[in-house]
Amino acid sequence: HHVQLQSEALKEWKQHIEPKKNDIESIKKDIVSHTLETLCRNPYNLDKMAVYQATAHAVRDRLLEDWNLTQEAIHQQNPKRCYYLSMEFLIGRALDNALHCLEVKDAYKQSVKDLGFSLEDLLEQERDAALGNGGLGRLAACYMDAAATLDYPTWGYGLRYQYGIFKxxxxxxxxxxxxxxxxxxxxxxxxxxxRSDIKYEVQFYGYVATKVNEKGESRMSWEGGDKVQAMAYDVPIPGYDTKGCGNIRLWSAKSLKTFDFASFNDGDYDRSVADQKNAENLTSVLYPNDNHNVGKELRLKQEYFFVSASLQDIIYRFKHTNAAWKEFPDKVAVQLNDTHPTLAIPELQRILVDIEGLEWDDAWDIVTRVFAFTNHTVLPEALECWSVPMMEKILPRHMQIVYDINLFFLQKFEKVFQNDRGLLNRVSIIEESNPQQVRMAYLAVVGSHTVNGVAALHSELIKTELFSEFIKYYGPEKFINITNGITPRRWLYQANPALRELITETLGSKKWVTHLDELKNLKKYAEDKSFQKKWIDVKLQNKTRLADWIKTHLDISVDPHALFDIQVKRIHEYKRQFMNILSVIYRYKNIQLLSAEERKELTPRVVIFGGKSAPGYYIAKMVIKLITTVAQVVNNDDSIDNLLKVVYIPDYNVSLAEIIVPASDISQHISTAGTEASGTSNMKFVLNGGLILGTVDGANIEIRDEIGEENIFMFGTLSDKVADIRHHQKYHGVPMDPNLQVVLHAIQAGEFGGFETASVFGPLINTLTYGGDYYLISADFEQYLDAHDKVDALFKDKTTWAKKSILCTAGMGFFSADRATREYADKIWNLKPFTIEKK
Ligand code: BZD
Incomplete structure (x- = not known):
């Protein structure tokens, strides 16, 4: 760290800096001066990007006032702090969000208009910060929003990838x-x-030696190897209705070796910059797999780089307060967002024992009082395991520490369950495969004081399945549930202005924006005819906005009065987009059979898909191909009277979600029961008055409990029946649903893209037959089609539909990220808000 300068004069002058003013004249001045001075552009040399940048700078100046106030308040109050360690933050765009949080959007709109531009145009210039795959990364972003809004002294730590999720x-x-x-x-x-002043060195490879420390004790020491530098970048996170402002600190890898002059002088220019490039590669790209672990060496290095830099920073800040190590758990809580940052556990143990000279047991006591772990999946292929030889090479000392953690854990375990060797093998952090593997989820359980699942069913499943053996030792109290939540700021206030205004006008205040339970007061209007009319009109506006987007970007015409049926999320077999498109084919073939008279009874549908497949996930990519092929055929078939349209929205991301989510009549959340830990887009759609067609899985269950089972379409095998059905299929084959059979025949007969294309779908169809239908598409198909029929029937009854839609929104208070974040603070972090003025 740099030598810190003390300037009394600066402190004094700081008092004289006037807060930014938010009248239109002041804002215009600020935008113009940023255009001229920050960007060095002028009226002869302007484009939308430049005006966006100038506007963004003007807004960020205001955000920074709050950021500085916050740091000062926290510095003075010195509260316990929490750090949210996540390899992903799927933030999306910042400008619109900041304008809303600072409550200056109208003033900026007018200012920008006076200068000759449209604010909505400028907002579109911003690139999404897409440093995440899906739900896990977006959850982290929602929690940072809530923590900032609630004035919790919580920082996020993450990586500053140069390439986010692919386009x-x-x-x-x-x-x-x-x-x-x-x-x-x-x-x-x-x-x-x-933050060029905030840099740390991170070590890789090398070897372990024994050393005698100052106290004359023998300690292990990690020597040699390579070093890479981590440099901090801070991303301010606005809170709503507070002068507090949060922060996410992202690490970027820089080389310590600037330049190899020897190679340069030899004329070997490639070589002279190679080391630098190699080091910087560490934080180049986000791994694009969700719920699938590939075990790549570069990923392990990313994880350690992230954990090492974050812990050094946390410890540096702690030491600044001159507290003793034993107070560390009273001052610091660290939340591990899935197992990705789990190396923080052996890393803190290493720092405390090898470097700080603590005894093993004292260090371990500190470690296990600091960390808590959130699990986001029970899918076996998603659980992180690192090969022991690879860890030994890259992190030799950590590998030893993990062995020791495991040994001491198993010793205690063995005292209680003496002769059960099978059990000891099953709970071992080391899997005795060839090569051996480190089970990161087990390491996270053993090194944390609390483990939480992300929805009630999921938290039960981790207790009864994934970690059932650990309960025998720890008891059930260590494992808790905190059902996920979403931020109402971005997902209603910002994304759905028409609904925002209607709700605020109806409830008579904006209190709901920070107290989402207030929405329950909408219930009394559920049957109010004039309110229903306004409600329906808001939905129609949002559907029209999406229809316009589809027309402009995809040149497909869809009728905003049709039923909008939406499934947008990562493409994965367990999420069953395949089942959805198979049912669309069924619908299409049915329409073809109907007479003109019968067709009058039908509800026109627009089925919308969106989502990315992991680049190496062959079957998921085939699902996309099937959907786009069906879309081609259906959308160009004039004989079906526009009763069905199929749309694939490319490059689904946070910004598109802000347009898509408010526009659903129905959204689908149809994972095989027991596979979707929670889901969070289900919450976003329902909050915006969309009904759900879903399975009895994840947070769907709690949504049903909150909004009432009469307001949700649920179907499908229950989670406790899934294993039996799979077992039965393995030995007796898959009982094929007759309607499904018809659909598969149609594909195989080349009705979609001809025979050549049909053969492409062979491997996809095989996932339903050969070796069993693992995701139970055939088993659930009949119930799924029945549920669709109920949706069609109800949609004709506009009044009842409107009533249900209102009750959906009204019942969603529980799913606020504010409630979830408070639960983390109370049940896990033991964290209180700091004191700062409200806006
Ligand atoms: O986390 C998701 C779950 O699948 C959802 O059910 C849940 O709602 C959210 C939030 O809790 N998990 C992920 O999004 N996982 C990943 O993106 C991921 C990324 C890298 C490695 C493994 C998983």
Missing amino acids: QIINNEGYQTEVPDYWLNADGNPWEFP
Whole structure:
């Protein structure tokens, strides 16, 4: 760290800095001066990007006032702090969100208009910060919003990937292709602050030696190897209705070796910059797999780089308060967002024992009082396991520490369950495979004081399945549930202005924005005819906005009065987009059979899909190909009277979600029971008055309990029946649903894309037959079609539909990220808000 300068004069002058003013004249001045001075542009040399940048700078100046106030308040109050360690933050755009949180959007709109531009145009210039795959990364972003809004002293830590999740292009043949997302382009990112004074060294490889420390004790020491530098970038996170402002600190890898002059002088220019490039590669790209672990060496290095830099920073800040190590757990809580940051556990143990000279047991006591672990999946293929030889090479000392953690754990375990060797093998952090593997989820359980699942069913499943053996030792209290939540700021207030205004006008205040339970007061209007009319009109506006987007970007015409049926999420077999498109084919073939008279009874549907497949996930990519192929056929078939349209929205991301989510009549959340830990888009759709067609899985269950079972379409095998059905299929084959059989025949007969294309779908169809229908598509198909019929029937009854839609929104108070974040603070972090003025 740099030598810190003390300047009394600066402190004094700071008092004289006037807060920014939010009248239109002041805002205009600020935008113009940023255009001229920050960007060095002028009226002869302007484009939308430049005006966006200038506007963003003007807004960020205001955000920084709050950021500085917050740091000062926390510094003075010195509360316990919480750090949310996540390899992903799927933030999306910042400008619109900041304008809303600071409550200056109208003033900016007018200012920008006076200068000759449209604010909505400028907002579109911003690239999404897409540093995440899906639900896990978006959850982290929602929790940072809530923590900032509630004035919790909570910081996020993450990685500053130069390439976020790839941009998805659907090519002319209807396949997904991937293009790198170079979001940190030459325009610069006004929403981050490079902290060139905050840098740490991170070590890799090398060997372990024994050393005698100052106290004359023998200690292990990690020596040699490579070093890479981590540099901090801060991303301010606005809170709503507070002068507090949160922060996410992202690490970027820089080389310590600037330049190899020897190679340069030899004329070997490639070599002279190679080390630098190698080091910087560490934080180049986000791994694009969700719920699938590939075990790549670079990923392990990313995880350690992240954990090492974050812990050094946390410890540096702690030491600044001159507290003793034993107070560390009273001052610091660290939440591990899935197992990705789990190396923090052996890393803190290493720092305390090897470097700080604590005894093992004292160190371990501190470690296990600091960390808590959130599990997001029970899918076996998603659980992180690292090969022991690989860890030994890259992190030799950590490997030893993990062995010791495991040994001491098993010793205690063995005292209680003496002769059960099978059990000891099953709970071992080391899996005795060839090569051996480190089970990161087990390490996270053993090194944390609390483990939580993300919805009630999921938290039960981790207790009864994934971690059932650990309960025998720890008891059930260590394992708790905190059902996920979403931020109402981005997902209603910002994304759905028409509904926001209607709700605020009806409830008579904006209190609901920070107290989402207030929405329950909408219930009394559920049957009010004039309110229903306004409600229906809001939905129609939002559907029209999406229809316009589809027309402009995809040149497909859809009728906003049709039923909008939406499934947008990562493409995964367990999420069953395949089942959805199979039912669409069933619907299509049915329409073909109907007479003109019968067709009058039908509800026109627009079925909308969106979502990315992991680039290496062959079956998921085939699902996309099937959907786009069906869309081609259906949308060009004039004989079905526009009763069905199928739309694939390419490159689904946070910004698109803000347009899509408010526009659903029905959204689908149809995972095989027991596979979707929670789901969070289900919450977003229902909050915006969309009904759900879903399975008895994840948070769907709690949504049903909150809004009432008469307001949700649920179907399908229950989770406790899934294993039996799979077992039965293995030995007796898959009983094929007759309607499903018809659909599969149609595909195989070349009705979609001809015979050549049909053969492409062979492996996809085989997932339903050969070796069993693992995700139970056939088993659930009949119930699924029945549920669709009920949706069609109800949609004709506009009044009842409107009533249910209102009751959906009214019942969603529980799913606020504010409630979830408070639960983390109370049940896990033991964290109180700091004191700061309200706005
Ligand atoms: O986490 C998701 C679950 O699948 C959802 O059910 C749940 O709602 C959310 C939030 O709790 N998990 C992920 O999104 N997981 C990943 O994206 C991921 C990323 C890298 C490695 C493994 C998983």
